[in-house]
Amino acid sequence: MRDIKVSLVGYGIVGHGVVDVLTRKREILRDMGLNLMLVSVTDHTGTVLSEDGVDANKILGERTLANVATSSMKGKEAINAIDSDLMIEVTPTNIVHGQPGLGHMEAALASGKHVVTSNKGPLVVSYGSLKKLAEDNGVMLKFEATVGGTMPLISLVERTLVGNTILGVRGIFNGTCNYILTRMTEEGIPYAHALSEAQDMGIAEADPSYDVEGVDTAGKVLILANSLFNMNVKYSDVNVTGITGVTPEALALAKKRGYAIKLIGDVPALTVRPTLVPLDSPLAVAGTLNSAAIYTDLSGTITVSGLGAGSIETASAILTDIISIYRTKRIDAIF
Amino acid sequence: MRDIKVSLVGYGIVGHGVVDVLTRKREILRDMGLNLMLVSVTDHTGTVLSEDGVDANKILGERTLANVATSSMKGKEAINAIDSDLMIEVTPTNIVHGQPGLGHMEAALASGKHVVTSNKGPLVVSYGSLKKLAEDNGVMLKFEATVGGTMPLISLVERTLVGNTILGVRGIFNGTCNYILTRMTEEGIPYAHALSEAQDMGIAEADPSYDVEGVDTAGKVLILANSLFNMNVKYSDVNVTGITGVTPEALALAKKRGYAIKLIGDVPALTVRPTLVPLDSPLAVAGTLNSAAIYTDLSGTITVSGLGAGSIETASAILTDIISIYRTKRIDAIF
Numbered sequence: 001m002r003d004i005k006v007s008l009v010g011y012g013i014v015g016h017g018v019v020d021v022l023t024r025k026r027e028i029l030r031d032m033g034l035n036l037m038l039v040s041v042t043d044h045t046g047t048v049l050s051e052d053g054v055d056a057n058k059i060l061g062e063r064t065l066a067n068v069a070t071s072s073m074k075g076k077e078a079i080n081a082i083d084s085d086l087m088i089e090v091t092p093t094n095i096v097h098g099q100p101g102l103g104h105m106e107a108a109l110a111s112g113k114h115v116v117t118s119n120k121g122p123l124v125v126s127y128g129s130l131k132k133l134a135e136d137n138g139v140m141l142k143f144e145a146t147v148g149g150t151m152p153l154i155s156l157v158e159r160t161l162v163g164n165t166i167l168g169v170r171g172i173f174n175g176t177c178n179y180i181l182t183r184m185t186e187e188g189i190p191y192a193h194a195l196s197e198a199q200d201m202g203i204a205e206a207d208p209s210y211d212v213e214g215v216d217t218a219g220k221v222l223i224l225a226n227s228l229f230n231m232n233v234k235y236s237d238v239n240v241t242g243i244t245g246v247t248p249e250a251l252a253l254a255k256k257r258g259y260a261i262k263l264i265g266d267v268p269a270l271t272v273r274p275t276l277v278p279l280d281s282p283l284a285v286a287g288t289l290n291s292a293a294i295y296t297d298l299s300g301t302i303t304v305s306g307l308g309a310g311s312i313e314t315a316s317a318i319l320t321d322i323i324s325i326y327r328t329k330r331i332d333a334i335f
Numbered sequence: 336m337r338d339i340k341v342s343l344v345g346y347g348i349v350g351h352g353v354v355d356v357l358t359r360k361r362e363i364l365r366d367m368g369l370n371l372m373l374v375s376v377t378d379h380t381g382t383v384l385s386e387d388g389v390d391a392n393k394i395l396g397e398r399t400l401a402n403v404a405t406s407s408m409k410g411k412e413a414i415n416a417i418d419s420d421l422m423i424e425v426t427p428t429n430i431v432h433g434q435p436g437l438g439h440m441e442a443a444l445a446s447g448k449h450v451v452t453s454n455k456g457p458l459v460v461s462y463g464s465l466k467k468l469a470e471d472n473g474v475m476l477k478f479e480a481t482v483g484g485t486m487p488l489i490s491l492v493e494r495t496l497v498g499n500t501i502l503g504v505r506g507i508f509n510g511t512c513n514y515i516l517t518r519m520t521e522e523g524i525p526y527a528h529a530l531s532e533a534q535d536m537g538i539a540e541a542d543p544s545y546d547v548e549g550v551d552t553a554g555k556v557l558i559l560a561n562s563l564f565n566m567n568v569k570y571s572d573v574n575v576t577g578i579t580g581v582t583p584e585a586l587a588l589a590k591k592r593g594y595a596i597k598l599i600g601d602v603p604a605l606t607v608r609p610t611l612v613p614l615d616s617p618l619a620v621a622g623t624l625n626s627a628a629i630y631t632d633l634s635g636t637i638t639v640s641g642l643g644a645g646s647i648e649t650a651s652a653i654l655t656d657i658i659s660i661y662r663t664k665r666i667d668a669i670f
Binding site for chain 2: 302
């Protein structure tokens with residue numbers, strides 16, 4: 001049995017999902033030989049510490065840790081002080097400066113902790129230097145949950161399609177945009193009405209620009225470009241058009257001809273724009289689903305789809321990353 | 336660098352693809368630390384042996400090994416005599432008695448060789464005893480290519496969705512049936528016409544019953560049931576209806592209501608039958624594509640699609656299995 005001390009930084013929707021999932025899967029993980037102990041949970045109000053594992057029942061009902069914190073430590077101070085093998089970073093995303101996640105990841109990697117994250121910001125801002133910091137410290141940086149939520153993409157390429165050369169990846173990486181375009185098509189309603197409906201349902205934010213202007217999708221395109229294609233590019237290299245100019249008339253005309261209009265991110269083209277997709281293509285998924293077509297030299301085109309967001313779903317992708325850290329062996333290092 | 340001696344048994348369409356792919360990917364595999372050497376290729380006419388690796392240029396132009404064999408050894412005799420770490424078994428499938436693949440796999444596993452295969456027959460007939468033989472001999476039996484060709488399904492469940500409990504798998508597992516149903520829908524033509532077209536294109540066999548009666552799909556359902564769900568069931572436990580009774584009228588009516596009719600295999604229901612699938616579902620792929628929806632407790636529904644057949648595509652799935660054998664560590668054994 002391998003004992004693994006895990007610290008969680010960030011206690012919003014995804015953070016709650018992580019605590020829930022790690023608790024639910026404790027026995028299954030032990031069956032795999034992994035004794036995962038959540039030794040700390042930190043948010044902007046403080047930290048809950050427990051060497052024997054944080055009790056999920058005591059914190060899952062709390063929106064923040066304000067009432068249950070056992071220490072006032074926050075952020076980098078907590079990361080440096082807490083003895084753990086792996087940090088899960090799920091603070092809010094900022095793709096301009098990457099903070100506070102960037103500082104958290106740097107502190108964790110520099111002190112020899114593996115990092116698993118759903119936070120795009122630090123990877124958009126500093127993928128190359130974070131990757132190098134991980135390598136220099138002999139630890140891993142894993143981020144399946146940053147692109148497409150629970151939809152497996154990075155692990156699919158790195159593990160299942162490992163013998164292939166990846167020629168390109170195109171996909172629907174934003175469930176909010178996909179929902180709006182789907183509803184505009186189904187009901188023939190204008191953008192503003194579909195957006196308003198999505199906001200009522202909690203699928204779009206009050207300020208929807210991060211999603212509908214294509215910023216979120218562009219961040220994901222950038223992460224795929226730098227991680228899967230080693231492109232070393234920055235946000236301004238991505239050519240971005242959002243969905244605010246798409247009309248119900250255009251959607252209806254496309255449908256008549258057998259196409260859907262979807263917001264498609266493309267690597268290595270580094271574009272994000274509304275694109276015609278054949279209705280019978282596996283890429284043309286509806287509602288809040290995400291999808292990705294992976295173009296390969298041997299396997300042809302593999303398409304995958306799944307929910308792009310959700311607390312438990314995102315936590316599930318984080319769990320996959322954690323397991324893969326401890327199950328993957330470096331062939332050259334072992335033999 | 337890990338030296339791995341590979342023997343290939345079966346030299347039909349998939350066997351040719353395997354020789355091609357192992358040759359093409361030699362350098363990439365070496366970069367991963369795997370020095371794969373194809374030390375023998377065996378078919379029903381004899382064996383080509385080479386300790387330094389069989390020269391692909393000398394055999395890829397040959398339909399069988401009759402003109403190039405360096406030894407008259409065949410089948411189990413060759414498997415027992417040849418010193419290799421891993422056998423790739425790609426002889427023709429027989430799902431009634433599983434031979435000759437079953438005997439080949441038993442011989443290889445019993446002599447401590449890993450087995451990687453695209454041959455459904457032996458798994459349909461004797462999954463449980465083959466799995467046990469592998470475990471007793473400390474080797475692995477991998478068969479991603481048996482279900483859905485290059486479409487990743489077993490590895491996706493075992494590796495990428497590893498933290499999940501799998502509630503069910505439903506999918507299109509036969510490209511021939513999917514092609515026929517797609518063409519019947521597109522052109523409004525009866526089954527017999529679409530079948531004839533598929534035969535002309537080499538998509539259906541002269542005797543199409545194995546595909547169109549649902550036998551092939553049922554074999555795949557059985558493999559998924561026994562491997563992913565530990566169900567220990569046999570072929571007669573699967574309730575099978577093929578596509579020969581599907582009419583263009585039924586397809587047209589379904590389409591009008593927003594559905595496609597697809598031949599769907601279902602685990603753990605153990606059914607194969609023509610089924611209504613919503614047109615905008617990621618499962619509703621067209622042409623010769625295969626697809627599979629994986630229902631999970633944490634990640635919701637993940638759907639994957641890809642080509643279900645093809646020489647290079649199937650060889651690619653075999654390659655993935657080979658790499659995974661040498662990259663996966665048993666956590667409990669290492670620590």
